[in-house]
Amino acid sequence: MRFLSSLLSLILLVGGAPAYAESVVRYGISLADIPLTSGQPDRGAGAYQFTGYTLYDPLVAWEMDVADRPGKLVPGLATKWEVDPADKKKWIFTLRDGVKFHDGSAFDADAVVWNLAKVLDDKAPQFDKRQSAQVKPRLPSVASWRKIDDKTVEITTKEVDSFFPYQMLWFLVSSPAQYETLGRDWDKFAASPSGTGPFKLDKLVPRERAELIKNADYWNKSRLPKTDRMVLIPMPEALSRTNALLAGQVDLIETPAPDVVPRLKQAGMTIVTNVTPHVWNYHLSMLPGSPWTDVRLRRALNLAVDRDAMLELLNGLGKPAIGQVDPSSPWFGTPSFKIKHDVAEAKRLVKEAGYSPEKPLKTTFVIAQGGTGQMLSLPMNEFLQESFKEIGIQVDFKVVELEALYTYWRKGAKDEMSAGLTANNIAYVTSDPLYAIIRFFHSGQVAPTGVNWGYYKNEKVDAILDEAKQTFDPKKQDELMAAAHGLIVDDAPLVWVVHDTNPHALSPKVKKFVQAQHWFQDLTTIGME
Amino acid sequence: MLAFTLNRLIYVTPVAIGVTVVCFLLVHITPGDPLTAILPADATLELQEQMKAAYGFDKPLPVQYALWFWKVLHGDLGNSIATGRPVATEVLRAVKNTLILATVATMIGFTFGTLFGFVAGYFRDSWLDKLASFISVLGVSVPHYWLGMVLVIVFAAQLGWLPPTGAGPDGSGDWRPDAAHLRYIILPAVTMSVIPMGVIARTVRALVGDILSQDFVEALRAKGMSEFGVFRHVVTNAAPTALAVMGLQLGYLLGGSILIETVFSWPGSGFLLNAAIFQRDLPLLQGTILILAMFFVMLNLAVDVLQTALDPRIKRG
Numbered sequence: 049m050r051f052l053s054s055l056l057s058l059i060l061l062v063g064g065a066p067a068y069a070e071s072v073v074r075y076g077i078s079l080a081d082i083p084l085t086s087g088q089p090d091r092g093a094g095a096y097q098f099t100g101y102t103l104y105d106p107l108v109a110w111e112m113d114v115a116d117r118p119g120k121l122v123p124g125l126a127t128k129w130e131v132d133p134a135d136k137k138k139w140i141f142t143l144r145d146g147v148k149f150h151d152g153s154a155f156d157a158d159a160v161v162w163n164l165a166k167v168l169d170d171k172a173p174q175f176d177k178r179q180s181a182q183v184k185p186r187l188p189s190v191a192s193w194r195k196i197d198d199k200t201v202e203i204t205t206k207e208v209d210s211f212f213p214y215q216m217l218w219f220l221v222s223s224p225a226q227y228e229t230l231g232r233d234w235d236k237f238a239a240s241p242s243g244t245g246p247f248k249l250d251k252l253v254p255r256e257r258a259e260l261i262k263n264a265d266y267w268n269k270s271r272l273p274k275t276d277r278m279v280l281i282p283m284p285e286a287l288s289r290t291n292a293l294l295a296g297q298v299d300l301i302e303t304p305a306p307d308v309v310p311r312l313k314q315a316g317m318t319i320v321t322n323v324t325p326h327v328w329n330y331h332l333s334m335l336p337g338s339p340w341t342d343v344r345l346r347r348a349l350n351l352a353v354d355r356d357a358m359l360e361l362l363n364g365l366g367k368p369a370i371g372q373v374d375p376s377s378p379w380f381g382t383p384s385f386k387i388k389h390d391v392a393e394a395k396r397l398v399k400e401a402g403y404s405p406e407k408p409l410k411t412t413f414v415i416a417q418g419g420t421g422q423m424l425s426l427p428m429n430e431f432l433q434e435s436f437k438e439i440g441i442q443v444d445f446k447v448v449e450l451e452a453l454y455t456y457w458r459k460g461a462k463d464e465m466s467a468g469l470t471a472n473n474i475a476y477v478t479s480d481p482l483y484a485i486i487r488f489f490h491s492g493q494v495a496p497t498g499v500n501w502g503y504y505k506n507e508k509v510d511a512i513l514d515e516a517k518q519t520f521d522p523k524k525q526d527e528l529m530a531a532a533h534g535l536i537v538d539d540a541p542l543v544w545v546v547h548d549t550n551p552h553a554l555s556p557k558v559k560k561f562v563q564a565q566h567w568f569q570d571l572t573t574i575g576m577e
Numbered sequence: 578m579l580a581f582t583l584n585r586l587i588y589v590t591p592v593a594i595g596v597t598v599v600c601f602l603l604v605h606i607t608p609g610d611p612l613t614a615i616l617p618a619d620a621t622l623e624l625q626e627q628m629k630a631a632y633g634f635d636k637p638l639p640v641q642y643a644l645w646f647w648k649v650l651h652g653d654l655g656n657s658i659a660t661g662r663p664v665a666t667e668v669l670r671a672v673k674n675t676l677i678l679a680t681v682a683t684m685i686g687f688t689f690g691t692l693f694g695f696v697a698g699y700f701r702d703s704w705l706d707k708l709a710s711f712i713s714v715l716g717v718s719v720p721h722y723w724l725g726m727v728l729v730i731v732f733a734a735q736l737g738w739l740p741p742t743g744a745g746p747d748g749s750g751d752w753r754p755d756a757a758h759l760r761y762i763i764l765p766a767v768t769m770s771v772i773p774m775g776v777i778a779r780t781v782r783a784l785v786g787d788i789l790s791q792d793f794v795e796a797l798r799a800k801g802m803s804e805f806g807v808f809r810h811v812v813t814n815a816a817p818t819a820l821a822v823m824g825l826q827l828g829y830l831l832g833g834s835i836l837i838e839t840v841f842s843w844p845g846s847g848f849l850l851n852a853a854i855f856q857r858d859l860p861l862l863q864g865t866i867l868i869l870a871m872f873f874v875m876l877n878l879a880v881d882v883l884q885t886a887l888d889p890r891i892k893r894g
Contacts, residue, residue, distance in 0.1 A: 080852045081660065090615055090659065177631045178615055178661055185620045235661050254662060255852065256748035256844050283742060283842055287726065291741040294734040451857065458622060496622040 071576050072277040073558065076292050076301035078420075080284040082258040085249060086238040087222035088167065088179040092420065093477055093567040094302075096218075098280055102260055102571050103150075104220035104243035107141055107160065108213045112570035113271070115322055115562050118377060120522075121213055125155060125221060125244065129213055131520055136208045137191070143199045147267045151242040153225035157195040162224045164193045164203075174227060176234045186218035210520045214480040217568070246271050246572045247278060257281050260571075274560050274575030293317060293553055300561070300574070304553040306363040306424065316556050321549035322563045323367060323374045325479040328423055330413060330432075330471040330543040331488070333461040333502045338470045339409055340502070344397040345441070346540040350387045351394035352439045353432060353545055361431060362424065365551045369544035371537045372485065373478055379485065381530030383537035387544065394439040408442040414466070415473040419450030422475050423548060429473065432545065450474075460495030461502050472501060475548070479566060481529055486513055489536050504541040582882050589878050596870045597649065601642050604862045611859045615658055632658065645863070654864035659856045664864035667849060672831075672868065674744060675838070675845030677752065679830035681766040686773030687823045690716075693774070694781025694819070699808065701786055709778065716775025722836035725768040729840070732764060739764050742842035765841040769834060773826035780822050784815045828876060831869075 083095035087104060101112070109124030125144050132138035147155040165172035167180040168190060189205040189212050196202050205212050226242035227234075241249050244267065247260035260278040281298060283289040286305035292298045294315055304312055309319060330349070332340035340346050355368035370387035373379050395404075403409040418425045429445060436443050446469065448456070456466055457474050466472075478484035487498045490513045491505035509532050516528035550569075554561060560575035612628050620628075629635045633644065648655060654664035690713070697709035733741035745758040752758055788794065788811050797807050838847035846865060853862040 080855065084660070092617060177628065181612075181615045181620070181624070181628055182617065185617050185624055235656075238661065253748040254660060254667065255849070256743070281743070285839065285842070288729075288742050288840065288842055291729050291734045292743075295737055295739075295741045297733075297740050297742065458620075458625075 070276045072279060073275045073300070073574050073576060074279045074281060074298040075571075075574075076281050076283040076289040076298040078284060078286070078289065078302045079282050081255045081282055082252065082280060084178065084182070084238060085241045085252065085258070086176065086179060086234050087163070087220050087241075087243070088182040088218075090178070090182050093479065094420070096567070097569040097571055099249075099258065100220055101245065101568060102247040102278070103241055103245040103249060104222065105147075105245055106217055106220055107143075108216040110217055110564075110566060110568050112564040112566065112568055113562050113573055115564060118323075118565045121217075125160075126216075129216075131210075132202075136518075136520075137205045139203045139205065139212060140196070141201045141203065143201065144267065145199065147244050148265070149223035149226065149242045149244055150248050150263065151223050151226045151229065153223055153242075155221065155244055156198050157201050158198075159221060159224055160201045161193060161195045163219070163221045164190070166222070167219070173232070174224070178234070183218050187215050189215060208518050210517055210525060211481045211486075214482060217480075246273050250277070255282060271570070271572050273572040278571055278574070290553070293555060296555070298555075299576070300552055300554045300558050302550075302552055304551060306361075306365050309363040309365065309553075312553050318554045318556070318558075319365075320552045320554060320561060320563050321365065323376055323565045324548050324550040325373070325477060325484065325566060326421060326475060326548040326550070327369050327372055327478055327542075328366075328428070328475045328545045328548065329369070330473055330545075331457075331501045332541055332543065333466075333470045334504050334541060335461055335502070338461075338502075339401075339411055340470060340541075342401050343539060344401045345403075345409070346543075347385060348394040348397040348401075348439055349436065349441065349543045350385075350540050351390045351397070352435045352441070353543065354389045354435060355546060356389070358428065358431060358546055361427060362546070365549060366423070366546040367549055369547045371544055372476075372488070372533060372542065374547055378526040379481070379529035379533050381532075381534035381537075383534045385538045385540060387537065387540075391439060398440045403440045405438065405440045408437070408440045410442045410444070411470045412444045412446055412468055413471040413473060414446045414448060414453060414456055414469045416450040416453045417447050421477070421548065422450060422473075423546070425473075428545070457499060457501055458495060460500075463495065471543075477567060479568075481516065481525070485529060485532055485536070486517075489513070489532070489541070502541055504539070506535060506539055509535050509539075578886065581885055585878055585881050589874060593871065593874055596874060597646055597867060598642070600863050600866045600870065601645060603866070604859050605638060605641075611658065611857050649867070654867070655860040657853075657858050657861040659858045659861070664860050667861060668846065668865050668868045671844060671846045671849040671865070672872075674752070674843065675831060675847065678762060678765055678769060678838075678843055678845055679827060681762055682769035682830055683773055683823060683827045685766055686770035686826065687777055687819075689770070690774040690777025691781050691819055693778040695785055695808075695812065695815075697778065697782040698785025698789070699811070701782075701789075706782075710782065713775040713778035713782070716771040716778070718775075719771060721768050721771060721834070722840050724771060725765070725837055725840040728764050728768060744844055748844070765837055765843050768841075769830060769837050773823070773830065776826060777819060777822055781815055781819050784818055785811055788814050828873070831872065 077098060079091050079095060083089035083091045083099045085099045085103065089095040089100045106124045107126035108129060109122050111119035111122045125147060126141040127144050129139055129141045132140060143157060143160065149155060162174060166174045166176055167183045169175060189209045191204045191206045193201065193203045221244065223242035227237055230236040230240060239252060246263050246266045248263050249258065250261045251259040258280045262273040262276050266272055283292060286303060289301040290304045290308045290312065293301045312319065332346060334341055359366050367374065371380055371383065398404065415429050416422050416425055433443050453472060453474055456472055459465060487493050488500055489504055489509055490500065491510050493500040494503050512528050512532040516525055519525050519528060552563060557576055558574065559577055560573060562573040563569065611634055612625060616625060616628060633641060656663055657667060693709035693713050697706040700706050729741045732739045740761050743761055745752055745761050794807060797810060835847040835851050838845045839851050846869060850865050853865060
């Protein structure tokens, strides 16, 4: 009798259980490995979407659930931040109440202070050099920090810097309690991470996959994941990723190979693109002896580029660049030099400067053979080489690996390793005022401080940027950035070619995906039905 | 025998030390910055110098080598710069995956290589010989990464029969020889098998031709043995050489195939080397090359000892 009753219970239990199928999204990502999971992801801005903003939160967040306009700074773990009117180097962050880490411990001011020391104080016991390496360059303004009370933290900057809150986008908060539980070992923490984010890490197979599961207790209910499980699969080869999507092995991929876009569309896949803070360019040297000290030649280069033809080469995966930022950006302004394809005008300017197709200007640019952000580096460079030749500028390329090109870039055009080179070709991230404008165009940002590679100097631009750093009204900040950008485009210290549009290819099964106008993307917006 | 083994071990020691020196120098003389893996592109020169000091890359090369070698002697290959994970764990996991792939590829290559070799050798100068020879020449001539891409396009992207990448539905962590996992190994193993197939087929073809021209085959036929019986004798005589070639090919494939493993995202030693090279992850690169190199050193030692055990005349030589 007891056996029969048990059997009946079992049948009822099995038969009566509600049918629930876990929704799973499999995402083929372009990185060669899962980024660091202990707090600060490695592998650049594009990695934050995978193991940064999924597992963790910043104090100041980026609005990532809008596609039709640029996002803006929004409250994250801090509900508000403001500069101290008495001392504009001091920023007061008011922290969110009731937030818990995945391990159940409470988020508070102690956690924030502990995390700042984790990446900025090499004497702190919890200091992690790997996380520090990632975020220290992103927090150049921080001088010191202190807890005011359980819900308030004060951060002091080295100088007055109104753009400081943008730096806080990069700073993510890990759980001090979990670190203690795991024996104060960051490697163990990476395997069992604990943040406050909308996903928890369920499984990590190094170099092969990470499985994230929905954090149903997430504090921000509008950012609850639309899928129960998100499987991230590193697939560094574009063709392998594309084939995996076509074969149904994954549901969406980053950056499909441009030449297979027609095949993907034919198979019913959707290609999603959006304006992205990126610019593929030539950064020109303004040092004495460089031909680009002549603004006519700089403008001629910009006018020689047929950007529409370039987009055809990219199968539409890009947007023409007529400045450092896209015209839809509030920082674009109103440059008087209108960048377009005008070969006749370009030839006229080159002739005026003393050159012609018969008597060409000969020079050398250093370029990368390929790599992250460089799009189709060699074909694009060869295309432009022909365009420049047509107007009387003969460019030879010194081709190096991207990592080597970064070294050229950091050392500036004056360094002896750049002798004989008049431009470099690193594609730039242009996500905030510092990243888009200040680090390239303020004369104080030459090597080794910043990456004003070509030693560009315009006193008016310097003055505007200095004023912007002292201006705390966001609207006024935008106006100043736009004024600076207008002047910069008129000076044409770069040859702006295209903006990447961060293409994603989605299988028909993926019904929800909001692609923000940023490198930061919100994986919580991805859903199957 | 023990004395001989010890003697060979003594010979191997300088080779092993030489291997560590070459491993270390190779990765340090290649261009690029070892901190590329961890520093953002726009990290300042000051921060780079700080990190170099933190990771010990600011020390002179001989000092770096001595520190690394001392750790290696204690079984510690260090931690990957990029991931912080122990190099030994990463390499051993990758070598296991490569071993699985290489074994399956060798089995496929051996089966078809011997088949084509015997057919071509036995029916020399017939159309069967020409066909089998053509396939085997094709096997050693076709770039295998190209073949891999073609197979993926046809069997994964177009027909959707097989998965294009990876080592299993949940990765390689719990790989087992069931249908779900074997589906993943078919395309990379077939791609990898074409070279051993070609080599084995050509060797066996030459061997069979040679055996068939020997007197004992004439004698067997003169005794009235059936052609099938003669064929069996030929197989028996050719098998040891074919097996030896197969062993060599397995060893060659165990070295990992960077291109095939990258095309198929197969998480083996070649895939790991590729990642380590592109990230300039020096400890991982050194560790992977060292383990693979030491594997060959130990394999040669084992072969030396085994050969001597089987044929004591070698010892005298």
